[in-house]
Amino acid sequence: MSRPTGKQSTLKEFRALNPRPGAVVDAGFAACAFLDPDDVVQVKYEMVRRVRVDKVPVVQAAAAFGFCRQSFYAIAAALDAGGPAALVPGKPGPKGPRKLTEEVMAFVERLRSGDAALRSDQLARAVEREFGITVHPRSVEKALARRREPRSAEVPDHR
Structure with a gap:
């Protein structure tokens, strides 16, 4: 070659x-x-x-x-x-989180609403206990950050 x-x-x-x-x-x-x-x-x-x-x-x-x-x-x-x-071909691989589904993230947010001091490693362990899936604490942090980002549809109309 x-x-x-x-x-x-x-x-x-x-x-x-x-x-x-x-x-x-x-x-x-x-x-x-x-x-x-x-x-x-x-x-x-x-x-x-x-x-x-x-x-x-x-x-x-x-x-x-x-x-x-x-x-x-x-x-x-x-x-x-x-x-x-x-x-141009898109990037290969998954296009979004596979493990941190809407159901899992709702669970994580419920935990955080009860105790805002919970760290991402604690949340990841809770997800493993509840759903039987292993997630990296950094993945939990990123997913929470994505959910906090304002979406264009949520931008208020200033008239």
Whole structure:
């Protein structure tokens, strides 16, 4: 396996490195040095452009860019909703707390309302006793801080 170029390293750092550049068989990518199959954002954008501007059928374009038809529609919707920046793959992994559910946090807040001096390690142990799940005290602190942050919907209207 070859060593990544500077551009590939940068693309990887920003999660924009195409994991399957060899699947891009579109003739435009082969003919133009500007088009880079390693750049997944460019690949996705060009696939949508090829369908919308060049009137290539969705199934044909998706296959030429290494995607399936369903992926084309998801990519096109993301592009329409958020522009090219929406084509950058999101961070992998969980998108929020899995253990500190609404039910668990309601329990934690009930404990704190009864005794505001409870520390996060004490709260974490109480959660383990009550729900049988192990949580890190720092996770409890972060979850409590998130719940205290004002939400945009709660911002008062100053008329």
